[in-house]
Amino acid sequence: MKIMATKGVHTTADHVLITSGSQQGFDLVAEAFINKGDKIVVESPTYLAALQTFKMYQASFIEAPVDEKGVIPEELDCILRTEANVKLVYMIPSFQNPSGRTISAERRKALMQVIQKYDVVLIEDAPYEDLKYTDASIRL
Ligand SMILES: Cc1ncc(COP(=O)(O)O)c(C=O)c1O
Numbered sequence: 001m002k003i004m005a006t007k008g009v010h011t012t013a014d015h016v017l018i019t020s021g022s023q024q025g026f027d028l029v030a031e032a033f034i035n036k037g038d039k040i041v042v043e044s045p046t047y048l049a050a051l052q053t054f055k056m057y058q059a060s061f062i063e064a065p066v067d068e069k070g071v072i073p074e075e076l077d078c079i080l081r082t083e084a085n086v087k088l089v090y091m092i093p094s095f096q097n098p099s100g101r102t103i104s105a106e107r108r109k110a111l112m113q114v115i116q117k118y119d120v121v122l123i124e125d126a127p128y129e130d131l132k133y134t135d136a137s138i139r140l
Pocket of ligand 1: 020021022023082092096097125127
């Protein structure tokens with residue numbers, strides 16, 4: 001709850017589900033949102049174990065084009081506008097695996113503005129975020 005509060009998201013204990021690792025989390029999200037043939041937008045490249053879990057639910061993937069700052073908002077907008085059955089957007093915005101890239105606050109805002117226009121859920125995978133020395137560049 002404290003971690004979410006630093007992101008400006010108010011949560012209570014009812015919003016928190018402790019899992020035995022990220023893969024159980026991916027599995028629960030996929031179970032809730034994915035039916036055969038649904039699509040998930042991912043960064044290119046992205047974390048293999050997440051793809052493997054989502055694949056078990058027969059999701060297909062759309063690679064979102066990236067530049068040195070991360071996913072390109074206009075490209076994401078184009079994907080979400082034109083593709084049917086996109087249920088999830090999966091991103092690792094801090095110390096992305098495998099690229100190591102961290103998305104700036106400005107780019108995060110632009111991406112959220114796009115995502116909020118559509119009926120789609122963003123999964124933010126942030127296992128390494130607390131390892132940073134400074135957080136000035138990513139706080140919204
Ligand atoms: C992006 C990303 N998410 C999640 C994990 C794994 O997290 P957990 O140890 O909770 O399964 C890793 C580990 O490499 C990772 O790189």
